[in-house]
Amino acid sequence: MVIGGGIAGIQAALDLAEMGIKVHLVERLPSIGGKMAQLDKTFPTNDCAI
Amino acid sequence: MLDVGRHPNIELMAYSEVENVEGQTGAFTVTVRRKARYVEESRCTGCGACKEKCPTVVADAFNMGMGSRKAIYTWFAQGIPSTHTIDADHCRQLQGKKCGICKKVCQADAVNFEQKDRIETLEVGAIIVAAGYEVFDPGKIPEYRYRELPNVITAIEFERLLSASGPTSGHLHRPSDLAVEARIEELEDEARKAKKVLEKFEATHKLDSAVFWEAVGRGEDVGGADKAKWADKYQAFLPVAKELETLRAKAAGFDVAKRLAFIQCVGSRDLRFYPFCSGYCCMHSIKEAIIAHEHGPETTSTIFGMDIRAVGKGFEEYKVRGGNQSGITYVRGRVAEIMPGPGECPVVVYEDTLSQQVKRQAFDLVILATACAPTAGAEELAKTLGIERNGFGFFKTSPLAPLDTTRQGIFVCGCSHSPMDIPESVAQASSAAARAVQAITAVSGPVVEKLRHAS
Numbered sequence: 001m002v003i004g005g006g007i008a009g010i011q012a013a014l015d016l017a018e019m020g021i022k023v024h025l026v027e028r029l030p031s032i033g034g035k036m037a038q039l040d041k042t043f044p045t046n047d048c049a050i
Numbered sequence: 051m052l053d054v055g056r057h058p059n060i061e062l063m064a065y066s067e068v069e070n071v072e073g074q075t076g077a078f079t080v081t082v083r084r085k086a087r088y089v090e091e092s093r094c095t096g097c098g099a100c101k102e103k104c105p106t107v108v109a110d111a112f113n114m115g116m117g118s119r120k121a122i123y124t125w126f127a128q129g130i131p132s133t134h135t136i137d138a139d140h141c142r143q144l145q146g147k148k149c150g151i152c153k154k155v156c157q158a159d160a161v162n163f164e165q166k167d168r169i170e171t172l173e174v175g176a177i178i179v180a181a182g183y184e185v186f187d188p189g190k191i192p193e194y195r196y197r198e199l200p201n202v203i204t205a206i207e208f209e210r211l212l213s214a215s216g217p218t219s220g221h222l223h224r225p226s227d228l229a230v231e232a233r234i235e236e237l238e239d240e241a242r243k244a245k246k247v248l249e250k251f252e253a254t255h256k257l258d259s260a261v262f263w264e265a266v267g268r269g270e271d272v273g274g275a276d277k278a279k280w281a282d283k284y285q286a287f288l289p290v291a292k293e294l295e296t297l298r299a300k301a302a303g304f305d306v307a308k309r310l311a312f313i314q315c316v317g318s319r320d321l322r323f324y325p326f327c328s329g330y331c332c333m334h335s336i337k338e339a340i341i342a343h344e345h346g347p348e349t350t351s352t353i354f355g356m357d358i359r360a361v362g363k364g365f366e367e368y369k370v371r372g373g374n375q376s377g378i379t380y381v382r383g384r385v386a387e388i389m390p391g392p393g394e395c396p397v398v399v400y401e402d403t404l405s406q407q408v409k410r411q412a413f414d415l416v417i418l419a420t421a422c423a424p425t426a427g428a429e430e431l432a433k434t435l436g437i438e439r440n441g442f443g444f445f446k447t448s449p450l451a452p453l454d455t456t457r458q459g460i461f462v463c464g465c466s467h468s469p470m471d472i473p474e475s476v477a478q479a480s481s482a483a484a485r486a487v488q489a490i491t492a493v494s495g496p497v498v499e500k501l502r503h504a505s
Binding site for chain 2: 001002003004005006007008009010011012013014015016017018019020021022023024025026027028029030031032033034035036037038039040041042043044045046050
């Protein structure tokens with residue numbers, strides 16, 4: 001089980017899922033994405049955050 | 051995000067909280083509260099007809115209170131799952147008033163006001179805590195006058211202003227100007243209503259309200275039976291019209307923010323709050339300054355900091371490029387105070403430690419690079435999970451087992467471990483996933499091998 005659906009939680013859940021492991025991803029808010037979803041772009045490449 | 055929603059091996063439990071954890075590695079029993087959304091996740095298509103018709107307007111937390119949303123909402127437009135949620139604290143129906151409009155307009159019949167919280171019990175092998183962080187509240191530093199001066203904002207608020215999907219569609223309007231514009235809208239609404247009433251009198255008596263008012267002033271007998279009421283209404287309308295005129299004249303001179311100041315180490319490297327360096331804020335400010343410059347080439351930024359910590363792949367080059375191409379000036383010195391200035395332009399008082407002079411400079415907008423603080427729910431979550439926290443409130447680990455919490459089988463990654471940027475969070479999350487698999491393997495044999503045979 002992964003607690004928190006921000007960038008870290010999403011990455012951990014995806015890695016486990018790709019290994020074939022069943023994952024429960026628990027997020028407190030209505031949607032996953034966390035703080036990163038609030039960002040416009042990311043450094044140092046200015047890629048879109050979403 | 052989309053991949054998470056689609057992956058067959060991931061059960062996404064959004065709008066849920068962990069309530070209890072028992073057992074040990076390989077055999078944890080976890081109780082999860084699935085909070086009531088009052089919308090059936092399986093039925094909602096995310097079309098948004100409900101939020102269009104919802105009459106209740108609420109400040110939008112995703113946009114840091116700038117902008118608004120409805121009482122039935124999605125956290126943000128591209129949010130996964132795309133299911134809508136009803137905010138029970140603001141929904142008229144759930145507050146016992148008459149409404150239910152969303153239920154009427156929902157073609158999928160997904161709105162369910164009777165929905166209750168559900169408790170689910172899960173059997174899991176290992177737990178990864180990625181509970182994130184909280185932005186430090188700069189209101190704790192009185193000399194920076196956050197909340198007191200509208201044009202002093204946090205880095206994450208500035209991020210929403212920069213975003214094309216944010217409250218200003220990416221235009222750098224200053225919060226003080228936005229407040230004036232909101233007030234104008236309010237007054238326009240009031241004026242429209244007042245004018246409607248006045249127009250009725252005008253039509254009945256075939257007389258303009260202004261002319262009527264002048265005649266009343268001269269003591270003439272006009273308006274007949276409506277005289278007192280008409281005079282009252284017109285008298286109430288006058289200050290609204292006057293304020294509207296003043297504010298409109300003021301708003302005509304508004305421009306986007308062009309002179310930006312970034313204040314580093316707000317709450318971090320500060321012995322009153324957090325002595326640690328939050329790590330990502332220097333780069334965050336540089337990035338925001340570069341993007342602001344991309345939005346408006348005449349934008350200039352000044353970054354005030356003790357030093358610029360550009361530690362990471364490609365970071366130093368990014369910093370130098372920002373200085374050379376994006377109008378960024380780096381000033382070495384800690385800002386002592388932010389003062390109110392004319393035209394709602396905050397004045398930054400600082401010592402330029404290179405020239406050893408105390409200076410003052412006015413800016414259109416001041417952005418505070420706030421510290422990475424432990425998430426508000428960290429204390430409760432630590433209790434629920436039975437793990438310890440360190441002196442700052444982040445989850446405790448040891449240098450030789452940096453992802454292991456104090457309870458076996460529970461791992462931590464990302465900013466709930468310690469402040470870190472996105473690439474580091476991603477790397478740590480992958481490590482935590484690997485550690486979780488190792489832990490399960492140690493107690494129940496090689497899981498990955500088993501899964502391969504099973505499939």
